[in-house]
Amino acid sequence: MGKTVLVTGAARQLSGRFVRHLRRDPRVDRVIGVDSRPPAHPLGGAEFVRADIRQPSIVTVLAEHAVDTVVHLDVHGTPGPAGGGRSAVKEVNVLGTLQLLGACQKVPGLRGVVVKSSTQIYGTAARDPAVFHETTRVGAPTGGGFVRDVIEIEGYVRGFARRCPDVRVTVLRCAHVLGPAADSRLAAYFRLPVLPTVLGYDPRLQFVHEDDVLEVLARAAREPGTPDALAPDTYNVAGEGVLLLSQAARRIGRPTVPVVRALAPWLGSALGTLGLGGASAEQLRSLVHGRVARTTRLRQAMGGPLAYTTGETFAEFAALHGPGALPPEHVARAVDRIEEVVRHG
Amino acid sequence: MADAKVIPIGEGGRRGRSREEPPAPPSAGSPSAGREEAGHEDEVAGVAGGGLDRALARGFAFLRRRLSGAYEIDDFGYDRDLTDEVLMTVLRPVFEKYFRVEVRGMENVPAEGGALLVSNHSGTLPWDGLMLQVAVRDHHPADRHLRLLAADLVFQLPVVNELARKAGHTLACAEDAQELLERGELVGVMPEGFKGIGKPFADRYKLQRFGRGGFVATALRAGVPIVPCSIVGAEEIYPMLGNSRVAARLLNLPYFPITPTFPWLGPLGAVPLPTKWTIQLGEPIETKDHPPEAADDPMLMFQLTDQVRETIQHTLYKLLVARRSVFF
Numbered sequence: 001m002g003k004t005v006l007v008t009g010a011a012r013q014l015s016g017r018f019v020r021h022l023r024r025d026p027r028v029d030r031v032i033g034v035d036s037r038p039p040a041h042p043l044g045g046a047e048f049v050r051a052d053i054r055q056p057s058i059v060t061v062l063a064e065h066a067v068d069t070v071v072h073l074d075v076h077g078t079p080g081p082a083g084g085g086r087s088a089v090k091e092v093n094v095l096g097t098l099q100l101l102g103a104c105q106k107v108p109g110l111r112g113v114v115v116k117s118s119t120q121i122y123g124t125a126a127r128d129p130a131v132f133h134e135t136t137r138v139g140a141p142t143g144g145g146f147v148r149d150v151i152e153i154e155g156y157v158r159g160f161a162r163r164c165p166d167v168r169v170t171v172l173r174c175a176h177v178l179g180p181a182a183d184s185r186l187a188a189y190f191r192l193p194v195l196p197t198v199l200g201y202d203p204r205l206q207f208v209h210e211d212d213v214l215e216v217l218a219r220a221a222r223e224p225g226t227p228d229a230l231a232p233d234t235y236n237v238a239g240e241g242v243l244l245l246s247q248a249a250r251r252i253g254r255p256t257v258p259v260v261r262a263l264a265p266w267l268g269s270a271l272g273t274l275g276l277g278g279a280s281a282e283q284l285r286s287l288v289h290g291r292v293a294r295t296t297r298l299r300q301a302m303g304g305p306l307a308y309t310t311g312e313t314f315a316e317f318a319a320l321h322g323p324g325a326l327p328p329e330h331v332a333r334a335v336d337r338i339e340e341v342v343r344h345g
Numbered sequence: 346m347a348d349a350k351v352i353p354i355g356e357g358g359r360r361g362r363s364r365e366e367p368p369a370p371p372s373a374g375s376p377s378a379g380r381e382e383a384g385h386e387d388e389v390a391g392v393a394g395g396g397l398d399r400a401l402a403r404g405f406a407f408l409r410r411r412l413s414g415a416y417e418i419d420d421f422g423y424d425r426d427l428t429d430e431v432l433m434t435v436l437r438p439v440f441e442k443y444f445r446v447e448v449r450g451m452e453n454v455p456a457e458g459g460a461l462l463v464s465n466h467s468g469t470l471p472w473d474g475l476m477l478q479v480a481v482r483d484h485h486p487a488d489r490h491l492r493l494l495a496a497d498l499v500f501q502l503p504v505v506n507e508l509a510r511k512a513g514h515t516l517a518c519a520e521d522a523q524e525l526l527e528r529g530e531l532v533g534v535m536p537e538g539f540k541g542i543g544k545p546f547a548d549r550y551k552l553q554r555f556g557r558g559g560f561v562a563t564a565l566r567a568g569v570p571i572v573p574c575s576i577v578g579a580e581e582i583y584p585m586l587g588n589s590r591v592a593a594r595l596l597n598l599p600y601f602p603i604t605p606t607f608p609w610l611g612p613l614g615a616v617p618l619p620t621k622w623t624i625q626l627g628e629p630i631e632t633k634d635h636p637p638e639a640a641d642d643p644m645l646m647f648q649l650t651d652q653v654r655e656t657i658q659h660t661l662y663k664l665l666v667a668r669r670s671v672f673f
Contacts (some may be wrong), residue, residue, distance in 0.1 A: 083637035126500040129520035130421045130510075136520070200503025202510070204422050242420050250414030261503060289500070290510075292420045294524075335412060339405040343398060 003173050004030040005221055008053055008100065009074030010043065013181035014210065018073065019045035027141040027226060032065055033075070034058070053096040059103035061112070069112040070104055070303050072097065075153060077118070077146040077185045086145070101160040103112040104167070105177045112168040112232070114220045116213075119173045119206065119236060121150040124289040132293045136175070145282040146185075158216045168232035170220040172213075175238035175293060175310075178317040179210025181317050188278035191321055195249050196266040196267060196279050197287060199258035204290025206238040209308035209316070213237065216298070216306075230301055236293035239310040245287060248314055253323035253331075261288065273280075403430075421521070422510035423492070433482055439559055440479040444472075444578060448484045450626035453572055456487035459526035460629065462533040463653050464487040464574035465552055466541035469602045471495075472617060473579040477533055478512070480624050492525050493533045495520075498599065519563050526567035533574075534560050535636050536650075543588065543600035549580035552658045558665060559651035561632075562640040566575050567651075568664065570629035573653050575660035576624030582669050583607065625660050 005022055009015040010200025022031045023044040030282070031046035033039065038050060051061050053074060062070070074096055079089050106112050122132040129136065138151060154171060161169040174318035176186040186205075189195065216237050249256045259267050268281030299305050308316070323329075407430045410416050410626060416426040440446050454460060464477060474493050481491040494517035501505040515521045517534065525532050535541060540553040564571050585602045592601035608616030639645050 122535045126506065127497045127516070129518050130515045131524050131526075132519065135521070198503075200505075200507060202422075202507045204418070205509075223534075241423070242418055244418060244422065244424075247414040247416070247418070250412060289506075290422060294420075328415075332409050335405060335409045339401070343401050343405075 003028050003069070003240065004032065004067050005069045005071060006032045006034060006062065006065070007046075007071045007073060007144060008096070009072075010046075010048060011037050011039040012073065012076070012080060013041070014177065014213070015073040016041045016043060017181055017210065018071065018214050018217055019046045021218060022046070022221070025218060027222070030065070032061075032067065034061060036302060041277070046198065053100045053267075054091060056099060056103070059101060062103050062107045066109055068102070068109055069114070070110065071114045071116075071221050071256065072100060073116045073117055073217075074117070075150070077120075078183060078185075078188065089146075090149055093146075094152050097153045097156050097231040101156050105160065105164055107275055110167055111161070111223070112221065113157075114170045114172065114217060115153070115273060116217070117154055117157075117173045118146070118150050119169050119175045119238065119291060119293040120241040120286070121154060121173060121292055122284075122293065123147055124286060125202075125290045126289060128289070128290060128291075130290075132236070132291065134236055134294075134297055145157070147286075151157050168224065170230065170232045172216060172220060172237050174213055175206040175208045175236075175295065177210055177213055178207050178313050180320060182317075183211055185278070185280070185283055187317070189283055190248070190278075190317065191253070192217050192278045193318050193324060195245075195254050195256045196264075196271075196284065197245060197249075197256045197258050198261050198284060200265050201261070201288045201309050203287050204242045204289075204292050205245060205248060205310070206242055206292055207310045207313040207317075208238050209313040212308055212313075213304040214241065214323075216302070218301070222298065229296070233297070233301070235298040235301065236295050237298055237306075238293055238295050239313050240295070240305050241310040242290075242292055243310055243314055244290075250331075251328060252321070253325065253327040255325055259284070260332055349543065351483055364443065375441055388621055395506040407431075409611055410476070412510055418511075420517045421492070421525070422479050423458055423490075423513035423514070424511040425490070425513075427511050428490075428513060429482075432508070433479060436475055439472075440476055440483070443617075444582075444622040446476055446478060446480060446578075446622040448480045448624045448626075450628075451480070451484045451486075452659060453487065453626045453627065454481065454531065455570065455572075457484075457529070459529050459559060459567055459569035460531050460572055461522075461526065461569055462491065462531065462572045462574050463657070464533065464535050465550075465576055465657055466535035466537040467549065467576070468579035468617070469583040469585050470543060470615070470617070471535075471542060472582060473576045474514075474535065476535065476579070476622065477576065477624060478548070481531065481533075489531050492530050493534045494522055494535075495522070496538060511565075519559055522563045523561070523567055525567050526563065536560050539599040543585070543602065545588065546580075546584040546586055549631075550577075550661050552661070553648050555654050558646045561646050561649045561653065565632045565635055565640040566637050567648075568633050568637065569629050571628040571649075571653055572629045572634075573660070575625045575627070575657050575664060577661060577664040577668065578620045579673075581620045582617035584618075603661070607636070618672075622666075623664050625664055625669070627656050 005028055007015050007019050016039055018035045019031050020026050033043050033046050033048045035050050036052040049061050060262055075093050121138055177184050177193055219228050219230040264284040265281040268284045271279045418424045478491045493514045495509055495514045499509045536555040537553040583604045585604055587603035589601040
């Protein structure tokens, strides 16, 4: 039987890796990557169609190639390699999803839609519970930015699922994705030489390894009945365990500079104009209260935890992006030396 | 008392006062003098040099773990390493020496599995919660850790929210409480909330309304026992004579206490009075007999809430009658 998967945002690193990952799956006949600009990376023999998902013409791409599964990965918190501001990102996120789902509705042969969402949908506030379930009610969007995008996107997805009950709809709410190709906002933040933090707050962070995301996506794209297929549902995707921001900073050996909360947005904008995108005002706002999503549902559906824990994911990222000014081994050795002097003269 | 034997400290003090004349014995040089002094201290400490050395080694191991981030936290941000090594070490003297807390009935707290400790709340600042945490940590034979549920105000304040999370506290909401209970944790809740902690001195030891009894429903859904807990002594630490509504409104606080010392003495007014405390844990109230659906039955919830409340209130009166004095 024919299986044709369409992957959006193919010019992005994660989508590119996913397209190559799918090409190795013998159960998938054809993989079609779609983006508004050609990718800089190889797609491993997959077809690339240059199309803008914000345009209604995307429906012809779906119909022409007889696509049966759409994997929508073009949901991002940061501008792509081609640049563009926040408004461009929002347009792709929100209008792109709206048009894509509209097109999906018109294609009769479509059987499955997988959407990559984010645990950021739960927001982060003092009054929120510490651990979010998939069933936690998502409140009205406070503030704006990517959180609002995600809430709107999932709203469209829910509407689509209601209108097309025959189509399998899977929503994967991913924690911060880290990995060799990660271009997420938090990855950019941890690459800064000095990490600005909000004074008096130490958020809890959850990471998920890129390889695990690819694995979960591939399973979600499979037809039900085939081995290892993920049943259509909404899942939190995150590695086991939690890291505090201060703890992560020490593990990667980057010094932190606490900033008073009232001044954080100013600092963010100032760094933004200097071209340091890793510490935008939105980023710092999201680093006030922590957010942890419960992953029991995914663990049960996958038959076990993800391959990488939060700690292992971060350790790999830290090894790749090198220790900063304060490598943990050096700090430990310095403590050893002080101990030697104090205890033995 | 051990304090009476501490002669060298007095010597040191005297030596410090007569700084002009050089001390006669340590003429060989200051390093040896320092070592000799250290030797003296060891003798005094009684435990000998091993104790200090071990404490130092432990301190440095802790420092090394903290500075290289080599410790684990749980999903709620509970940092067991920091809590045991620092927070408990700081609170223990307050527990043992300042409030001289007497703990009774710790055998009523189950050795394993989830349980909900329900306690009265008083004292303007939540010292009672912290003391209850120390009581469980130090007096429970099975090495249990109490996870307190705190008001949202705690998680809005900078620094405080960070410390509260690291100490294992979390927001008082049904989701968090249920999650913790299902993980088999010991959860502490003070259902009176701000009504209890911010009540005037005249109303001391009069239990306020227990919210809407949400804690009973949570315990029932998780199928864990409820352990009633009565704390005597916390009411008198800051006798709250008045409540400035204007100041509270301005500072966005639920109440602004006026005590004999606060705000007149500034930060000094925040020093609690050294009252003598008693923490009495009562017999657990089992919820297993009810099916989880019973949590939706308002009459049963009301009845169980009342039962817990009455138990705590009666125990408070009994402890108060037996109390010799507020301070001893």
